[in-house]
Amino acid sequence: MTGLPAYRVWALPGIPEVRTGDDIAKLIASAATADGLPGLADGDVLMVTSKILSKAEGRVVQADDREAAIDAEAVRVVARRGPLRIVENRLGLVMAAAGVDASNTPAGTVLLLPEDPDASARRIRTGLRDTLGVNVGVVVTDTFGRPWRSGLTDVAIGAAGVRVLDDLRGGTDAHGNPLSATVVATADELAAAGDLVKGKAAGLPVAVVRGLSHVVVPDVGAGAGDGAGGADEGARALVRDAADDMFRLGTSEAVREAVTLRRTVREFTDDPVDGGAVRRAVAAAVTAPAPHHTTPWRFVLLESAESRVRLLDAMRDAWIADLRGDGFTEENIARRVRRGDVLRKAPYLVVPCLVMDGSHTYPDARRNASEREMFVVAAGAGVQNFLVALAGERLGSAWVSSTMFCRDVVREVLGLPADWDPMGAVAVGRAAVAPSSRPVRDADAFVSVR
Structure with missing residues (x-):
C-alpha cells in the first residue's frame, strides 16, 4: 500500500x-x-x-460581564433567537456569541477569542x-x-x-x-x-x-x-x-435590513435591471393584506426604452399643460420639469395600479368612501412590500406620484383597462451613489399607548 x-x-x-x-x-x-x-x-x-x-x-473576563463582552466583540447581529445571538465579530467571523466561551476556563470566567x-x-x-x-x-x-x-x-x-x-x-x-x-x-x-x-x-x-x-x-x-x-x-x-455572501443575515434580520435599505434613489447607473428580480419583488408585493380577500394590485413593467419614453413624454406634455393652466411662467415650468426627471434617469419603470375588484357597494357615500380608502391602503402596503423586496435584491427605487395626476393619459398610452388606477410610478435601478445617512428615528416618538 x-x-x-x-x-x-x-x-x-x-x-x-x-x-x-x-x-x-x-x-x-x-x-x-x-x-x-x-x-x-x-x-x-x-x-x-x-x-x-x-x-x-x-x-479572560468575569462571567457576569459576558453579555457586555459579546457586545464589545460583535460588529453586527446576523440572527437572534431568544437569548442566542449569532453575530459577526471584529475578526469577521460569524459565530454564536462572538466566540465568547465559558468552556475549558475556570468557573466564573469566560474567554474571548x-x-x-x-x-x-x-x-x-x-x-x-x-x-x-x-x-x-x-x-x-x-x-x-x-x-x-x-x-x-x-x-x-x-x-x-x-x-x-x-x-x-x-x-x-x-x-x-x-x-x-x-x-x-x-x-x-x-x-x-x-x-x-x-x-x-x-x-x-x-x-x-x-x-x-x-x-x-x-x-x-x-x-x-x-x-x-x-x-x-x-x-x-x-x-x-x-x-x-448570499446568506448574510437571519430571516428577521434580513427583513429589517431590507426595510432599512429601502431608500429613495434618484441617481441610477446604466446597468440593466434583472427582470426576474423585479418579478420576485412583485411576488412579495402581492402578499400584502387586502380587504375582503381581494387582490387589488396590478404591476405594469416597462422593460423597453421605447415604452418608457413614450409614457414619460406623454406625462410631461400633460404636466406642462396643467402648469400653464395654473399660470406658471415658461421658466418655472422648465425648472419643475427638470426636477421631475428622476423617472427618465432610471433603466426600468414599474407602474403599480389599484383595481377595485371585489369591493363592496353601500347605499351611502360615507361607507363607499371608506371602502375605497381600504383598497388604497392595501395598494400602498403592496407597493411597500415591492420596494422592500427590491432593496433585498440590492436594487434602488424611487416611488414617484406623478402618474396619479394624469391617470387617463397613462391608461391610454399603456393600453390599460379603464378600472386600473395608476398609483404613481417606481423608478428601479442600481444606485449610482450611496444614499446619504438617515437620522435615527426614535420609535417611541411615534407610539401612543392607551
Missing part, C-alpha cells in the same frame, strides 16, 4: 494548564520533544486550540523555528456550528505558514470537466482532522498532522518571508466578502 496518499494525525500530550503570559511555542516544543513522541519535523502542521492562546494572552489569531499563529511558528529549527505550519482552531448542518466542528480562525485555500479553478477533474468554482478550504479541513484526536474535553489542545508538507509554505527564516508567493495569507482569507 506504499505510495498511496496518506497522513498521520496525533494529539500532543503534556501541555500544562496555560496561564496569562505563558509562551505557547515553548510549551509545545517541550511537549513535542518528550520521550516516546515523534517530535516535530519540517512540513508538519500544528492545530492549536484558540482557548490556550486566549488564556496566554490574558483574554485571541486579539489577532493570525498573529498568534505567526508567533508560534517563529517560536518553534527558533527553538527546534523546524519549518511547520500553524492553524489556530475554534469550534463552529454551521448553517444547514447539525453538530459542531473545528475550523481555522488563524494560520501561519499554511496555504489556507487550495484554488483548483482552471484545472479539470478526472473526466476532463473544467473546474470553475472549486476552492478547497484546506485550513478548515486540517482543523477538523485535528479535532478528531484533540476532542472537546480531553485536555489535549494541540494536534500534529504529518504527511501533508505540500500545504506548508517556505519558512520565514529561509528568506522567503511570511506570505511567500502570496501563499501565506492567514485565516482571514477564509472569511467570505460581504458582497459574495
